Amino acid sequence: MQANVEKNFFELFGLPVGFDVDAADLATRYRDLQRRFHPDRYANATDAERRLSLQIAAQINQGFQTLKEPLSRGRYLLALRGVSTDEETDTSMDPEFLVEQMELRESLDEARHSPPRREQLAREVDALLRTRTEFLGRSFAGGDSEALLRARELVREMQFLKKLARAIEDLEEAD
């Protein structure tokens, strides 16, 4: 038994499939969907409806998480178009990007005990992420297979940068 929610997340949220998503509009749609399907709305319903509401509410949450962040949204869009980002298995990256990453990691080591330098580094990584998010939007707008490969590369690079951003945060937490 399954409700017909085998739709993709864009369809679930009533949005056109594409990279440009308005964050405020997405949040409004999310709240409207949860208002209707959250298990709390089914506390007095039949068992079948209660199970379904749990399943659908979980899907709405996962959809919101996926579409909210540019990185996960990009990865999801690629998957919908049959392109896997293979972050686990394919480790080949643009050499220039790798050199840049190594330098950033070195700066991270140096900034380990200096909060101002850590903040500086966090801003740098953030700027790199933002440029890539912008390029990613353009690549998806392009739509041809070359643009999709470019998008795949960008998503993979963003994954690296996100990990770096998290490492900086962890340092702050360890303080």
Added chain:
Amino acid sequence: MALLQISEPGQSTAPHLHRLAVGIDLGTTNSLVASVRSGIADTLADGEGRHLLPSVVRYLKGADPVVGDVALAAAADDPLNTIASVKRIMGRGIDDVKTLGGTLPYEFAPGESGMPRICTAAGLYSPVEVSAEILRSLKRRAEASLGGDLSGVVITVPAYFDDSQRQATKDAGRLAGLPVLRLLNEPTAAAVAYGLDRKAEGVFAIYDLGGGTFDISILRLNRGVFEVLATAGDSALGGDDMDHAIADWMLRQAGVGVSGDPHGARRALRDARAAKHVLSQSAQAAVCVTRPDGSVWHGTLARAEFDALVNPIIERTVAPCRRVMRDAAITAADISEVVLVGGSTRMPRVRERAATIFCRTPLTDIDPDRVVAIGAAIQADILIGNKPSDEMLLLDVIPLSLGIEIMGGMVEKIIARNSTIPIAKAQDFTTFKDGQTAMAIHVVQGDRELVSDCRSLARFELRGIPPMVAGAGRIRVTFQIDADGLLSVSAQEQTSGAASSVVVKPSYGLSDAEIERMLRDSIVHAREDNDARNLREQQVDADRVVAALESALAADGDALLSAAERLEIEHKLSLLRSVRDGTDVACIRDGIDTLDRATREFAARRMDAGIRKALSGHRLDEFG
């Protein structure tokens, strides 16, 4: 029947009596029960006008246990049989309890399934049973003041409680015979009490320092939706720690050793707590210690000394506050209100510290002891369906990441902390041996990388994998967290589609068999007829199913079912109605199950229709 019925999904359209629902704050030091009456939520008092029930249970040989003030009064004289602060050991293993050892004066014995038992004059009791005793006492109070059986209960837990602590709390509710609708996080309950009161919008920080736990949560309020953005805390930090710090200081000043005298330690704790309360208003407090030789030490605890003793404890709340703002991706400037919850926030030093962390004066106008129970009562009232048109919705998060053990004792995270619940995540596993038919999986909760630094939740065994060559079997394991924050697991082999069975062994919980046995024991104890209780439970369940289905049929039966389909469902419905008033428990259960199977397709169609309807409010040109 009415001519036209318009219903919200899941809400009964049948005009029904106001059903009795309560919220319970099961606290470390004190517990409360609250209810919404004539539209106003308030805590319920006992026969003598007292709202707070001390969370203390005293076990006596050959007599019923006593709960509350009477038990508390005996704590210093009978420390081994008088159990206080049991919440600190809910869902904990015997090793955790030993670590807390110095602060708990009881004797422990290992239980059947990793859950420790406390040795008392009346026998061995698990923390779950002790908590159930407190809940039973509140249940009696509520039934007496509301004048009837309870239909639904919401019990609050610290947001930072892990799965085993939540499961233990739910088990205690079940053991006490309470119809538990939901476990609700304490800070979320507090936000409900404040938010609904003020019709507020914006970002709230809830700083909750109770007797034994600290929680900090960030919520966004938007048109009745309470969305928890992030939560952090420490499930073993609170006013109790301050009492111990003060008691240790007193004993040191009196030249008495801390260990070896449970009576003296309990008395010192009691006096330390009294001194702490005095110092919330005065600049100093008089204290005394009776030494084992009978001589008495008299002294004064001044504010400066007191602050020095409690400061290290208060400072431990700062790091979680910083982390929660980072996780919620906000800064202190984004926060519109700070709410203080928990008895420990009465202390001026705690208020000052909370104000400096968030750069604003906190709200304290609802009694910090009662605000959680009041919020829980509001939620219970809505869940039971007394306010069908209410737009309020709570979206909570899982406080700690959930993962599984992989090679080398490392953790692979499956669900990240602060993910909104309910949530489901699937993970694929491959067989690594030819003909492998079973697989063991260890689930842990926590944010560290090593299994040994996380809490062990459960071990699962997948069985019934069809034999295949190594690597060919692919098993998809789905981890689902429900709206109570509780985990369940299912598994399916992907190539053959065969469902593997999942056997769950909770690391620190009670097995179903143990709960059954405790239920039986408690019923024998209460001289209640087990069969009668079973029958009543099934009848209540049948009534719920019948009412829900009638309302669904009235709303969507014509639109979504063919005449034949509808006839079939109504046939099964009338079968259930006809067995409902009988005395055959199995027959009623069977009727419920049959009806459930017959209505699955209808439920799915209603959900689909709901999705279409939910989206129809948005602009049509947006559909791509």
